[in-house]
Amino acid sequence: MTQDHLETTLFGEPPPEDSRRSRRQRQRRGGKGRRLLTLLLAVVLVGGATTMAFTLLKPVVSSLVGGGDSGGGEDFPGPGEGDVSVTVKPGDSGESIATTLKTAGVVKTRTAYLEASGADPAASSRIQAGTYALRKGMKAVDAFTILSDPANRQGPRLTIPEGLWASEIIPRLSKATGVPVADYEAALQNPAELGLPAEAKGKVEGYLFPSSYEFDKSTPAASQLKQMIALTLTELKKAGVDPADYTRILTVASIVEGEVNGDADRAKVARVIENRLDDPNGPTVGMLQMDSTIHYIEQERGRAGTSNEARNSDSPYNTYRVKGLPPGPINNPGAASIEAAAHPADGPWFYFVAVNPSTGETKFAVTQAEHDRNVQEFNKWCSENRDKC
Incomplete structure (x- = not known):
């Protein structure tokens, strides 16, 4: 077979005229075809080598990237056995949790856990710091389900x-x-x-x-x-409190907290405080006269009343001698007292007294005479409960 016929067979060229010029053209076209064929063969060889290299190196890459996973997303069949405590620390990422679980033997690979958590981002966001009871050899999705339920935390409450x-x-x-x-x-x-x-x-x-x-x-x-x-x-x-009033409201709230047992009375006690503060010439001449502030000075609990000696203290927290609010809060009040201090009830009261400190029953009064009658009820309770007064 001649060269011309070979080129025709390979590249599909029609039989050319037998001339020197035509042969040169055919030779140029044949050179290009051979170069193209060589290039295609090279691509095939390189592609095959790349595929083989990827197949061979994949476990090594997975091990390096996955923090020691040698089986990609391989998983235990579960349900697991034994008990193991796992602690999720504040700020732990999903990657950190995956590492902790694999190190503890809970999951077979980090990848398996990350795939389980990645399939449910909403549940992942619910994972909180704390200690959880798990098993060794769990399915990753089962371990993830336990961690994503805050009710499963075992940290000290x-x-x-x-x-x-x-x-x-x-x-x-x-x-x-x-x-x-x-x-x-x-x-x-x-x-x-x-x-x-x-x-x-x-x-x-x-x-x-x-x-x-x-x-x-x-x-x-x-x-x-x-x-x-x-x-x-x-x-x-x-409660809608302006930042400039934070400490003032907390101070009022702390007095409310120290004086009241029942939620229903908090806003009324807050009103008594404000009424006394607003009227420096009123019945208490601007003094709050609250026993809770005396208890704070003495750092003593367990008694409903105060002694004459304690009420003569020179402390700025002594509201029996110092007009206005004390320098700051006298305890750490809860939400109900903060709300009451921020939004006192409407009313004319200047007085209140817990006539039964055991039950928290409190009576409010506008006049001194009315208040004196209520105090008599309190004194009667004290006479019957001397260890608490």
Whole structure:
């Protein structure tokens, strides 16, 4: 077979005229075709080598990227066995959680967990810091389901009741979490970093919101205090309080908290406070005369009344001798008292007294004579409960 016929067979050229010029043209076309064929063969060879390399190297790449996963998204069949506690720390990302689970033997690969969490972003966003009870050898989706339900957290739950002093709250936090009291005291030296507003003048009293918390030893003291302060600020905003009035409202709210047992009376007690403050020439000549402020001075609980000696204290918190509000809150009030202080009830009352401190029954009065009759009821209760007065 001639060269011309070979080129015709390969490239489909029609039989050319037998001339030197035609042969040169055919040779040029044949050169281009051969170069194209060579290029196509090279692409095929390189592509095949790339595919083979990817296949061979994929497990190595997955291991490097997946934090030690040697099987990509391989998963345990579940349900798992034994018990293992896994702690999700504040700020942990999905990647961090995946690593923790794989290290603990809960899931077979990080990838399996990440695929489970990535399939449900809404549930992923519900994962909270805390300790969870899981098993070794779980299916990744089962482990994810447990973590995404806050009800499964097993961290210590601490409840701070309304009306406690800061001096009572700090030891409670320390006892429940294991974080030393010294850590809280050190954190309080940097009030701005805790989110305490300038209006507070560096004093945390009144800003530690009473609620239930899930703090543990892994939660720094500063983070705990910051969360409590943030909740107080949230309640003040919900009540529509101007930032410039935060401390004033908290001071009124703390007195309400210290004086009242029943929610129904809070707004009325707040009105008594405002009425006394608004009328410096009124029946109490501008003094609040609240026993709760005396209890704060003495840092003593358990009694309904106060002694003559205590009411003669020179403390600026002694509302029996000093007109106006005390320098700041006298405890840490809850949401109901904050709302009452921000929105007092309408009424002419200047007096109130808890005629039965055990039940919280409180009576309000406009005149001194009416109030005196109510005080007689209180004195009768005291005579029957001497250990509480």
